[in-house]
Amino acid sequence: MALENQELRKAGLKVTLPRVKIYQILERAGEGDHFSAEDIYKILMEQGEDVGLATVYRVLTQFEAAGLVSRHHFEGAHSVFELARDEHHDHVVCVKCGKVREFSEPKVSEILDKVAEELGFSITERTLYLYGTCKDGCEDDKA
Amino acid sequence: MALENQELRKAGLKVTLPRVKIYQILERAGEGDHFSAEDIYKILMEQGEDVGLATVYRVLTQFEAAGLVSRHHFEGAHSVFELARDEHHDHVVCVKCGKVREFSEPKVSEILDKVAEELGFSITERTLYLYGTCKDGCEDDKA
DNA sequence: GTGTTTGCAAATAGTTTGCAAGAAC
DNA sequence: GTTCTTGCAAACTATTTGCAAACAC
Numbered sequence: 047m048a049l050e051n052q053e054l055r056k057a058g059l060k061v062t063l064p065r066v067k068i069y070q071i072l073e074r075a076g077e078g079d080h081f082s083a084e085d086i087y088k089i090l091m092e093q094g095e096d097v098g099l100a101t102v103y104r105v106l107t108q109f110e111a112a113g114l115v116s117r118h119h120f121e122g123a124h125s126v127f128e129l130a131r132d133e134h135h136d137h138v139v140c141v142k143c144g145k146v147r148e149f150s151e152p153k154v155s156e157i158l159d160k161v162a163e164e165l166g167f168s169i170t171e172r173t174l175y176l177y178g179t180c181k182d183g184c185e186d187d188k189a
Numbered sequence: 190m191a192l193e194n195q196e197l198r199k200a201g202l203k204v205t206l207p208r209v210k211i212y213q214i215l216e217r218a219g220e221g222d223h224f225s226a227e228d229i230y231k232i233l234m235e236q237g238e239d240v241g242l243a244t245v246y247r248v249l250t251q252f253e254a255a256g257l258v259s260r261h262h263f264e265g266a267h268s269v270f271e272l273a274r275d276e277h278h279d280h281v282v283c284v285k286c287g288k289v290r291e292f293s294e295p296k297v298s299e300i301l302d303k304v305a306e307e308l309g310f311s312i313t314e315r316t317l318y319l320y321g322t323c324k325d326g327c328e329d330d331k332a
Numbered sequence: 333g334t335g336t337t338t339g340c341a342a343a344t345a346g347t348t349t350g351c352a353a354g355a356a357c
Numbered sequence: 358g359t360t361c362t363t364g365c366a367a368a369c370t371a372t373t374t375g376c377a378a379a380c381a382c
Binding site for chain 1: 262281283284290292294296297300301304305308309310311312313314315316317318319320321322323324325
């Protein structure tokens, strides 16, 4: 139970209720789950925690700065967050149901590294999002 | 001079001063030039045109819907626009100087199509942005 | 003329910030 | 006890919308 506390301390952040709770929510997420600040805020409310939305934003920003989470901007709207993992991965987003799938293709990274090399760029980050629709049952429940 | 008028008509848009002027600004852009609504608004002001910022947004949105321009969201901030071209291309963005380079790698598209296939997704669009820094002279003039 | 488009001001969505009160160490 | 953190309300940024006046055709 104190595992997340270690993570927080390691990141130079004091162990406070909002940070622990938010970290736990992110930890519980399955692959492909991404939360917006608002999502997290709502979950906290449901859990009866008294945490302000502004704090959720602040904590997520701190987590991002500490490398604990990564932030994504799917289709322009709000940001969503997920716990950072070691292996880089890219995202497929269904524009109908909002579902997100992840994938990782070493060959793509390889090619992009070469492109950067040729252009004289030193890449620090990339975003690769595929938008489309699930072919299988995909109820338009973009809640 | 009436070429852009043709484009507008083809898109089902009446030929009005704001639309023509905005189209011309986009047309003048070199490869890698991307304008935000604000950029375009400022250029119009400098040219002495009396066009509202809201109109710039409306026109750009209409152009996008008509397939005349594509919209990009580089690093979260505001949207930028460029005239749509036939060949798909991806972007490299320098986070120091803001410069944008374009590239196109058929092999990447090929791999991504395969990924989508395997995941049972039907891709309609993708965004692939590489962020980093120019290795050569790149004055931090991210104006 | 009639329907579209525009400019302006006000509204909106997502996110950030100032500040005094409260918690961590 | 001192410094970091929080909650709230207010500010901010990018963008959108309502509406009456102006324009395209």
